[in-house]
Amino acid sequence: MSTSTDGIATQPEIDTHVTFTPENVYVVWFSKTLQNWKALVSTTLPDGMYYEVTYNGDMKETYIDAYKKFENVCVPDKL
Numbered sequence: 001m002s003t004s005t006d007g008i009a010t011q012p013e014i015d016t017h018v019t020f021t022p023e024n025v026y027v028v029w030f031s032k033t034l035q036n037w038k039a040l041v042s043t044t045l046p047d048g049m050y051y052e053v054t055y056n057g058d059m060k061e062t063y064i065d066a067y068k069k070f071e072n073v074c075v076p077d078k079l
Contacts, residue, residue, distance in 0.1 A: 020045055 020043050028050070029040040035057025042050040052065040 018045065018047060018049075 024043045024045060025041055026044070027039055027041050031038050037055045037057075039053045040050060041053060048069040050067050050069070052067070054063045054065075055061070056063070
């Protein structure tokens, strides 16, 4: 991943194309408000990817954002 001078990621690494079937997909979270909905989904593939699917009912459009988990960092609460 390349970063700008302020440390913010400017372009994600892109993996090769991966194909999966509906049987590989599961819903992590789903919310619907009026004509709009949003879902966080993942797959059973070991690629660290998850997806945010947003449906805009006014425009009749669906948007898909893809994310890759690079690490899991613990941030403890201060007492």
